[in-house]
Amino acid sequence: MRRKIHFLLFLFLCMASIPLAAQDIEVKGVVTEATTNEPLPGVTVRVKDKDTGTITDADGKYSIKAGKGNTLVFSTIGMKQIERAVTSGAPINVTMEEDNIALEQVVVIGYGTVKKSHLSGAVGSVSAKELNGQVASNAATALQGKIPGVSVASSSGDPNGSMTINVRGISSLSNNDPLYVIDGSFGDISMVDPNDITSIEVLKDAASAAIYGSRAAGGVILITTKSGRKDTPTKLDINLFTGISHNPKKLNVFNGEEYSRFARYYKLAGDGFGAETGAVPFVGEGTDWQDVMLNTAMTYKANATISGGSKTGAYSASISYLNKEGILRNTDHESYNIRLKSDYSFLNNRLTIGQSMIVRLAQGKGNIDQDTMFGILQFPSVVPVYDPTNATGWGTSANINLPNPLGYSNVIDNTNESTRIFLNAYLQAEIIKDLKYKFNVGIRKDHTKSRTYTGIYDLGTFGKNDAPDLKEGSSTYDSWVIENTLNYDKVFGKHNISLLAGYSAQKDKHYGLNGSNSDIPQFIETMTGNTTTMSASSNLKELALVSLFGRVMYSYDDRYLFSASIRRDGSSRFGKGHQYGSFPSVSVGWNINREKFFKPLENVFDQLKIRASYGKLGNQEIGDNYYPTISVVGSGMNYLQGNNIWFGQMPYVNAVSPTNLTWENTETYNIGLDLSLLNGRLTMTADAYVKNTNDVLLPIPYAGSAGISGFSIQNAGKIRNKGFEFAVNYRGSIKDKFNYYVGANISTDKNEVIKISTGGDNMTISGYSAHGQGGRGINMFQEGHAMSYFNLIETDGIFRSAEEIENYRTADGKLIQPGAQVGDVRYKDWNGDGSITTDDQHDVGSPFPDMTFGLRLGGDWNNFDFNLFFDGTVGNKIYNYPRYRLESGNFNGNYSTTLANSWRPDNQNTDMPRFSVTDGADNKWAYTDRWLEDGSYIRLKTLDIGYTLPKQLLKKIKLENVRIYTSIENLFTLTKYSGYTPDLGESGVDLGTTYNVFTRGIDQGRYPLPRTFSFGIQVNL
Secondary structure (H helix, E strand, O other), X not given: OHHHHHHHHHHHHHHHHXXXXXXXXXXXXXXXXXXXXXXXXXOEEEEOOOOEEEEOOOOOEEEEEEOOOOEEEEEOXXXXXXXEEOOXXXXXXXXXXXXXXXXXXXXXXXXXXXXXXXXXXXXXXXXXXXXXXXXXXXXXXXXXXXXXXXXXXEOOOOOOOOEEEXXXXXXXXXXXXXXXXXXXXXXXXXXXXXXXXXXXXXXXXXXXXXXXXHHOOOOEEEEEEOOOOOOEEEEEEEEEEEEEEEOOOOOOEOOHHHHHHHHHHOOXXXXXXXXXXOOOOOOOOOOOHHHHHEOOEEXXXXXXXXXXXXXXXXXXXXXXXXXXXXXXOOEEEEEEEEEEEEEEEEOOOOEEEEEEEEEEEEEEEEOOOHHHHHHHHHOOOOOOOEOOOOOOOEOOOOOOOOOOHHHHHHHEEEEEEEEEEEEEEEEEEEXXXXXXXXXXXXXXXXXXXEEEEEXXXXXXXXXXXXXOEEEEEEEEEEXXXXXXXXXXXXXXXXXXXXXXXXXXXXXXXXXXXXXXXOOOOOOOOOOOOOHHHEEEEEEEEEEEEEEEEEEEXXXXXXXXXXXXXXXXXXXXXXXXXXXXXXXXXXXXXXEHHHOHHHHHHOOOEEEEEEEEEEEEEEEOOOOOOOOOOOOOEEOOOOXXXXXXXXXXXXXXXXXXXXXXXXXXXXXXXXXXXXXXXXXXXXXXXXXXXXXEEEEEEEEEEOOHHHOOOOEEEEEEEEEEEXXXXXXXXEEEEEOOOEEEEEEEEEEEEEEEEEEEOOOOOOXXXXXXXXXXXXXXXXXXXXXXXXXXXXXXXXXXXXXXXXXXXXXXXXXXXXXXXXXXXXXXXXXXXXXXXXXXXXXXXXXXXXXXXXXXXXXXXXXXXXXXXXXXXXXXXXXXXXXXXXXXXXXXXXXXXXXXXXXXXXXXXXEOOOOOXXXXXXXXXXXXXXXXXXXXXXXXXXXXXXXXXXXXXXXXXXXXXXXXXXXXXXEEEEEEEEEOOOOOOOOOOOOOOOOOXXXXXXXXXXXXXXXXXXEEEEEEEEEEO
């Protein structure tokens, strides 16, 4: 009996050991891409013939349970599928190669990544491959024209200038800037060197951007910087280039001889035009002020990146230096960028810590303003640069209220310095299988200093400065954001689910200090001297934001896609009961090519996906002095009580806003199509959208009963945007020797003010007003029109005879332009009242293009490579204010050579109106479409040509890769616009308007965009 018991016990133990022997083990590893050695996120890893599976994380890591003898299958669209046998618990690292042409890539989205085949929102991407080899001094330029629906325009050619970036047009008066997220934390695109970028993703529709809630109404731009790789030796990459820039276009103004002849004809020497000869008579062509002030400039840039990794960590560090001279004298920019990014894993990759840090030091000099640019064009060519009879040595004019351009720029020393620090650090822990917790903290610290010293000068009629003056300012910006997120990613057979939940808190603080003294001792450049001429001011602004957010993404069998998210934000900018806003989104997608009925076409179509989405976004940018966290009262409001003056305070007039002020909210509807054919060689993407912005923040005038003038900000408008985007790319090869690609994209966006719900009937907001002219604004904001439409009187040629003037009457016989002379401009009586007045101003065009486009052509052959990039716009208008100053006769100074063809009795066969500065001719009006021009253009933005040294040679000198290249930027522009450049973003020049949107399409003497020839070398060690 005892033996039987022992036998049964032995048999039981043997049977129990069978499942123990077959027990699954945990297999871990990293999946990388063969050509770049970069980690591959979003790769599906599954056990063959089983329902067990997972996906790789953002670092390409995975963990899965499998039994010995099982086979792991690694797959992602566009890469060759790989199978690996499980023989032990050792890590299985896999390197994946492209399956011919990659059909898709994994893209970065808010708080995660997703395979492009599973993406149901509208997201545009620019990869490191598209950025490599392109000469760009800033990341915004590198993005220009690459993604449909993303507009990138220059504010000016100033080396210290900024770029205007808009995603799907503009839909607000207060703020249209996109949100920038760098390595997972909020930052600024100007801080990132383009050489440090791995990818740029643009979240265009609300379904993609709603996870960022109230900050995402202008779209979201995600920037991922370069990372190191584990288990790789140290690698050094160096990129050096130098560039030569010049002004590609001169505006034609009178030289000395032409100026004198024109003045003599019109007898203008004593009538404000300026003397034909000055204290120093001109000789020959006189002074070409464009040649004096616009010179050849140099650019130098160096970037070095070192990267590598051990078994537990990886790092990437870089340093960049940029020295960029401006083509306009006394303008330049110098900056240093330092970046460090690292990641380390512990506890068998269950715990990961990492950080990304950027430090940017910049200094700029910019001795320019409107007077400088207008002086270059209008200062008389008969005046010499230097005049020994003037105490300060500069040539001056007794009749022109403009400065000697060189003298003015030399007596002003205007410098700006900035130190900017960006730090993002995280800790990620795997709580259980597929569930990860991440703690993220982002810190930004910006400190800027500005200094303007103006020395003693005497510049004639323009004025004199008997004592030096000094203005200094400094500002600090401190911001922190803390985020806690939970991510759950799981593959259940054909089901793929990803869940996200998070909490975020943010605090911003801005402090500014300014001081000035208009009377300081000469050669003492500090704030000393006459204390009665000193002034100082300071300001403090704070903002707090708290958020809860969540998202679910689901796909079934790679066919049916679903995503939904919601974010709830609370802002300190709004009053009690209105501080919180909810921003939901939902999107769906269908990969039709995965259906069984599509099998007959699977050899033609690699992908055919349709998408649809809806989402809601917010905007809290209500400006300064409107919310309770800052001072909304002003000092100096003194009053009399008895016989004494009491010092008091009262609210800023424009700070008296409704207590129910709340978020602008933008609802977007989007449908899209993604198509791939010919094994990924041909891809197409199309999107159409409608974007409704409600509760638009507008300045509404006070009612007369309020007892005060001014306005308050209210939620009082609705704006609608409609648009279409299309992109097509093709890659091919001829006999496997010449590889080429063609890429094109177009986009349209039309905005309209649908409703202004208060402020009276037909309420308008005026934009830019021409200097010295009354009127309702050159551009306007009004219900039923595009934002910032041009509000001008239409012209209809010129009167060529007295009979034409006499016959220009209303239906009841009223003479419309009774004061006109032959050769004068004929204006259209738009309202039909028989008079030409400001009431005849109406909508004559928009600064916003009907279409924008980009075209890329490139290829490589026998180690040579080339790339051409064209961009352009169609249908936008530009108000040419410099031309108005040069042709109207309303300003003293030099004039455009076009006036030589003005109507005269001996020159009647012309379209140029009669010129006069003395009589009351209406030809000098600013508020007419005579100065409005077609701003459409096509430009060869960049031409890049490179040569990579042969591998055999590189082995001998022990280098991995060496590429020598040359690049030309702004090689040519085809346009009807007569100014320096038609590429006009929002101006950095104060045009006397509250909203930047009104600077669109206004050429207010912009700094010309240079043409640049660059030469460089890329070395990989």
